[in-house]
Amino acid sequence: MRKRVGIPLALGAYEYLPLWQTFFEELGAEVLVSQATTKEILDRGIEDTVSDACVPIKVFQGHVAELADKVDFLFIPRLVNVIDNKVFCPKFLGLPEMVKFTMSGLPQIIDVRVDLRQGRLRFLQQCHRISRLFTDKVGTFLRAMRRSLQQLRRFRRLLAQGLTFWEARRRLGRRQTRFTHRRSAEEAADHQLRIAVLGYPYAVYDPYINANLLKKVRRQEATVLTADMLSWRRLLPYSGGLRKDMFWTFSDRALRAGYYYLAKGLVDGVIHVTAFGCGPDSMVDKLLDLASLQHSTPYMTLMIDEHTGDAGVMTRVEAFCDMVRRRKEAG
Amino acid sequence: MARIGFAYMGTVPIVVKMLLEDLGHAVIVPEVPTAKTLSLGTKYAPEFACMPLKIVLGTYIEVLERGADTIVTTGGVGPCRAGQYAQIQEAILRELGYDFEMIVLEPPRCNILDFLGKIRRLNAARKSWLGVYRDIMKAWHKLKALDEVERLSHWVRPRELRRGTTTSVYRRCLEWLDRARTIEEIDAARERALSALRRVPIDESRDPLKVGIVGEIYVVVEPTANHNIEENLGHMGVQVERSIFMTGWTKENTVRDAEGMSHGEMIKRVASPYLPEMIGGHGQDSIGNTILYAKRGFDGVIQLAPFSCIPEIVARSILPRVSEDYDIPVLTFFLDEHSGEAGMITRLEAFVDLLERRRGARRGSLKAV
Numbered sequence A: 001m002r003k004r005v006g007i008p009l010a011l012g013a014y015e016y017l018p019l020w021q022t023f024f025e026e027l028g029a030e031v032l033v034s035q036a037t038t039k040e041i042l043d044r045g046i047e048d049t050v051s052d053a054c055v056p057i058k059v060f061q062g063h064v065a066e067l068a069d070k071v072d073f074l075f076i077p078r079l080v081n082v083i084d085n086k087v088f089c090p091k092f093l094g095l096p097e098m099v100k101f102t103m104s105g106l107p108q109i110i111d112v113r114v115d116l117r118q119g120r121l122r123f124l125q126q127c128h129r130i131s132r133l134f135t136d137k138v139g140t141f142l143r144a145m146r147r148s149l150q151q152l153r154r155f156r157r158l159l160a161q162g163l164t165f166w167e168a169r170r171r172l173g174r175r176q177t178r179f180t181h182r183r184s185a186e187e188a189a190d191h192q193l194r195i196a197v198l199g200y201p202y203a204v205y206d207p208y209i210n211a212n213l214l215k216k217v218r219r220q221e222a223t224v225l226t227a228d229m230l231s232w233r234r235l236l237p238y239s240g241g242l243r244k245d246m247f248w249t250f251s252d253r254a255l256r257a258g259y260y261y262l263a264k265g266l267v268d269g270v271i272h273v274t275a276f277g278c279g280p281d282s283m284v285d286k287l288l289d290l291a292s293l294q295h296s297t298p299y300m301t302l303m304i305d306e307h308t309g310d311a312g313v314m315t316r317v318e319a320f321c322d323m324v325r326r327r328k329e330a331g
Numbered sequence B: 001m002a003r004i005g006f007a008y009m010g011t012v013p014i015v016v017k018m019l020l021e022d023l024g025h026a027v028i029v030p031e032v033p034t035a036k037t038l039s040l041g042t043k044y045a046p047e048f049a050c051m052p053l054k055i056v057l058g059t060y061i062e063v064l065e066r067g068a069d070t071i072v073t074t075g076g077v078g079p080c081r082a083g084q085y086a087q088i089q090e091a092i093l094r095e096l097g098y099d100f101e102m103i104v105l106e107p108p109r110c111n112i113l114d115f116l117g118k119i120r121r122l123n124a125a126r127k128s129w130l131g132v133y134r135d136i137m138k139a140w141h142k143l144k145a146l147d148e149v150e151r152l153s154h155w156v157r158p159r160e161l162r163r164g165t166t167t168s169v170y171r172r173c174l175e176w177l178d179r180a181r182t183i184e185e186i187d188a189a190r191e192r193a194l195s196a197l198r199r200v201p202i203d204e205s206r207d208p209l210k211v212g213i214v215g216e217i218y219v220v221v222e223p224t225a226n227h228n229i230e231e232n233l234g235h236m237g238v239q240v241e242r243s244i245f246m247t248g249w250t251k252e253n254t255v256r257d258a259e260g261m262s263h264g265e266m267i268k269r270v271a272s273p274y275l276p277e278m279i280g281g282h283g284q285d286s287i288g289n290t291i292l293y294a295k296r297g298f299d300g301v302i303q304l305a306p307f308s309c310i311p312e313i314v315a316r317s318i319l320p321r322v323s324e325d326y327d328i329p330v331l332t333f334f335l336d337e338h339s340g341e342a343g344m345i346t347r348l349e350a351f352v353d354l355l356e357r358r359r360g361a362r363r364g365s366l367k368a369v
Helices: A013-026 A039-048 A055-068 A095-102 A120-131 A138-160 A165-173 A213-219 A249-263 A279-294 A310-330 B012-022 B035-044 B051-065 B082-095 B112-122 B129-159 B165-179 B183-198 B217-221 B229-235 B263-271 B283-295 B310-326 B341-368
Strands: A004-007 A030-033 A073-075 A078-081 A108-110 A113-115 A193-198 A222-225 A269-275 A299-304 B003-006 B070-074 B101-105 B209-215 B238-242 B300-306 B330-335
Touching: A004 A013, A004 A055, A013 A030, A013 A138, A013 A165, A039 A055, A055 A073, A055 A095, A078 A095, A095 A108, A095 B310, A113 A120, A120 A138, A138 A165, A193 A213, A193 A249, A193 A310, A213 A222, A213 A269, A213 A310, A249 A269, A249 A279, A269 A279, A269 A310, A279 A299, A279 B082, A299 A310, B003 B012, B003 B051, B012 B129, B012 B165, B035 B051, B051 B070, B051 B082, B051 B217, B070 B082, B082 B101, B101 B112, B129 B165, B129 B183, B129 B229, B129 B238, B165 B183, B209 B217, B209 B229, B209 B283, B209 B341, B217 B300, B229 B238, B229 B341, B263 B283, B283 B300, B283 B310, B300 B310, B300 B341, B310 B330, B330 B341
Parallel strands: A004 A030, A004 A073, A073 A108, A078 A113, A193 A222, A193 A269, A269 A299, B003 B070, B070 B101, B209 B238, B209 B300, B300 B330
Antiparallel strands: none
16 A cells, blocks of 8 residues: 655645655655645644744644644655755744644654755755655655656746746646746736735745735736745845845745845835744844835735734735825826 | 943843953943833834844933944844844834944854954954953953852842842842952952852751743843843742853753763753754753753743744743653743733742642652652
8 A cells, every 4th residue: 555645735835845745756655735724724723833833833733633644654844954054944943843742643754854054965865764665766766856856846937937836836737837927027917016925935825824815916906926936046136235134044035035026126015924923024024114115115014813814804905905006006 | 432332131231341341442331121121122123023122122222322322232143033133123223313333243153354353343442362352251250250149149049038138139249240340359259249148147947949940041031021030939939040141151060971061962962852953042952951950850940932932932832741751840931021020920929839739749758658
């Protein structure tokens, strides 16, 4: 019987799901990705998580609970570093333990430590160790590595074309992913508003915890631009003149994306999605606010938590987009 | 010559003041932070910045109002966000219209030239490098003396016969040490302070409960941030041991490994089954220190953390399991501008009650055997 691996669709999965899923599938495992967040999943997560944690952690633990009795392994990697000297937010660094020591009845956890500062060879060794849970064949392992990285690159190309996580994922499922068009910033139609929705992928793309924000913005005849539609190479020069970059991978990217869109004049408004009680965002939010002010671009912070309601978000998005549109028409 | 201000934290201002004066500056010594300081900081800081940022920001505003034109602070490299605070605070203060220079001392191992350059800029008296080095060593000497005196006060307070004696003697001790300006004077002031504390009338037969304090450094060290938790516990008859001292110097550090491991290494080793990763701030230390306190037979542990501090939230998630495995009660306080002293005291009293009953039950069962 094939071994089943569960991947919670939360936190890092919004960045790396195609890579992880392909990797385990190529190794011959059956991969079970949890479904999109629901009220039940969040409620389940709240039960196990310390109350002071941010809502994405609670969502994550809910997804873990959802998968726990359906799989043989749970994939909960420890993301430490993937780019430059940036590290992930401390919750990623302690994620396997947070889950292990607050929940019971869990299957075996695969918790590879991803720290590319130690070199690619070391990373490859760690992946190889995981692969041995499923197959002894080195060839299969290497093919899995190659194909999963390929898949990640395809996924990122799709994002760069202006697709969201969900659209890109759907398209990856099909065979040919050649060229698609989705209104990227430069080619948005004139009557369309261009709104940057910045924040961490697991806050921007989880339609349950942000009350379907992206859809709501698009319904206002607006093109949505997110941080992960921009490659690291493009973002690199846009540090906003800070003496010190943000230490954390996603925070740094959200901030740079803000500076990029603002400096290039590509957006009419900026929405920052942030979770209640998020430590790093206390700074990202302030800096984005200051930057938007400098470029006299409207800016809105949308704070999400366990109680985020559909109607409240709707009202704020409508009001914000109306205001942006009036400003744009006034020229 | 600059008029320098800096942040307030525990007994550190006494030392920084001496050092900067030795280097030839006029020093605007920050006042003990008050509720007003905190609300000043809260007003201008981002809502979810942690309480240490808010208190420090409030202190900066106070010293700038009193005429400081330079602020000295430390940096950091993460993943704790305190390393970012200098730049965000500078941005906020400039937005408020203050004109000043901010000197941020980053850890020397990051960029030694940058570090030395800043030291040189701070050296207004144009002393030789050796002279500066001597001044720094003298400051360190004073810091050690301060820690030693404070540590003794934690031992004396729960045993004092008349409540409050220790605290008033300790205040005088700080004044003596503040006035001491040479190595000899510091040594004399330390001796005087220690013997004054030893002369506080105590009840030697008392065997107070022992509680360890772990958590994030600022709220552990600064009484304004933690509502005088050490003093309050002392008055409840509890002997407190703090896991963090500015000098990291621990005289009563009796658990030493056979291989002579340092305290820091030991914390990492015992914490690693629960948290093998350095997650920034003092998250891993909170877990390691709790285990070490349990091994040394402490009655309980209190974790102090600023609200929204992620490293401590991670630690807090794991601590219940540690508490279970090592059979030691752990109480956590997340502190912010809304937490009040009365609420904390109620929770502390309940915790102390629990510890007393546990101790009673244990000793009772021992006698029965």
